Amino acid sequence: MEPMTNPSSNPLGLIAGQGALPLETARGMRAAGHRVICTALSGQARMDELRPLCDVFYEVGMLRMGQWIRKLKKHGCSEAVMVGRVGKSEMYERFHLFRYVPDWRAGRIWFFRLKHDKRNDKLLRALADELESGGIKLIDGRPYVPDSLATIGPMTRTKPSAHMEADIAFAWPMLHRLNELLIGQAVTCMDREIVAVEAVEGTDRLIQRTGELCKRKGWVLCKASNANQDMRFDVPTVGLSTLENLHKAGAGAMVLQAGRTIILEKEKLLARADELGIAVIGHE
Numbered sequence: 001m002e003p004m005t006n007p008s009s010n011p012l013g014l015i016a017g018q019g020a021l022p023l024e025t026a027r028g029m030r031a032a033g034h035r036v037i038c039t040a041l042s043g044q045a046r047m048d049e050l051r052p053l054c055d056v057f058y059e060v061g062m063l064r065m066g067q068w069i070r071k072l073k074k075h076g077c078s079e080a081v082m083v084g085r086v087g088k089s090e091m092y093e094r095f096h097l098f099r100y101v102p103d104w105r106a107g108r109i110w111f112f113r114l115k116h117d118k119r120n121d122k123l124l125r126a127l128a129d130e131l132e133s134g135g136i137k138l139i140d141g142r143p144y145v146p147d148s149l150a151t152i153g154p155m156t157r158t159k160p161s162a163h164m165e166a167d168i169a170f171a172w173p174m175l176h177r178l179n180e181l182l183i184g185q186a187v188t189c190m191d192r193e194i195v196a197v198e199a200v201e202g203t204d205r206l207i208q209r210t211g212e213l214c215k216r217k218g219w220v221l222c223k224a225s226n227a228n229q230d231m232r233f234d235v236p237t238v239g240l241s242t243l244e245n246l247h248k249a250g251a252g253a254m255v256l257q258a259g260r261t262i263i264l265e266k267e268k269l270l271a272r273a274d275e276l277g278i279a280v281i282g283h284e
Contacts, residue, residue, distance in 0.1 A: 211249025
């Protein structure tokens with residue numbers, strides 16, 4: 001999983017969405033010697049925090065793909081990393097196309113390529129193909145945040161109870177079956193019963209629902225990606241807010257796919273997990 005670019009000769013594009021991951025990725029790109037050319041999605045990215053971490057910074061329209069391409073190519077980019085969640089649920093809001101007016105590239109994807117199938121994986125693959133047709137190849141961003149990846153085994157001093165281990169052993173293969181059906185990236189489990197399944201609402205809402213459904217503490221969250229998932233643009237990610245939500249909802253353990261899940265502010269998160277008594281485990 002080596003970086004695909006030559007740091008000494010190529011600037012690298014960053015297409016930035018929500019959350020802290022674009023910030024960590026920008027730092028990693030710079031540490032690898034790249035000039036960071038950022039196109040930050042309007043209404044999504046953390047502009048004030050991200051701007052100082054980039055050599056060139058633009059705020060661009062969320063559905064203005066031609067604008068992304070022009071800005072990146074203007075500064076010599078041929079490759080880019082796309083990180084940070086974009087709230088797909090917003091695309092189902094009433095009058096969303098008037099709020100986020102698409103350019104012809106985004107319109108071609110939405111109305112023609114995805115006319116009959118707008119599932120998330122299809123949308124992202126079509127987006128990557130459209131960017132490449134414009135001269136920008138999306139690459140895997142994980143090499144730029146290696147210390148943030150989940151590793152196999154317990155990552156906290158806090159260990160899961162025998163009851164939690166039984167729930168993990170039950171839920172983990174179930175999650176992989178759900179992943180094959182492209183339903184979601186996470187499930188929650190208690191007493192070897194699946195309590196809730198993640199869908200378009202995201203992990204935080206899944207955690208909230210589980211807390212409402214499961215009144216006893218000690219349930220587990222399992223999070224993983226599809227085996228065929230394109231890791232260029234859809235890497236499962238957790239952060240401190242995920243952990244705090246787990247604590248509020250009564251969770252006892254969080255299980256993450258090793259090498260394929262990013263833990264934001266990893267040292268802080270693991271230390272906080274020990275304070276809260278939540279086990280964090282990496283699973284193959």
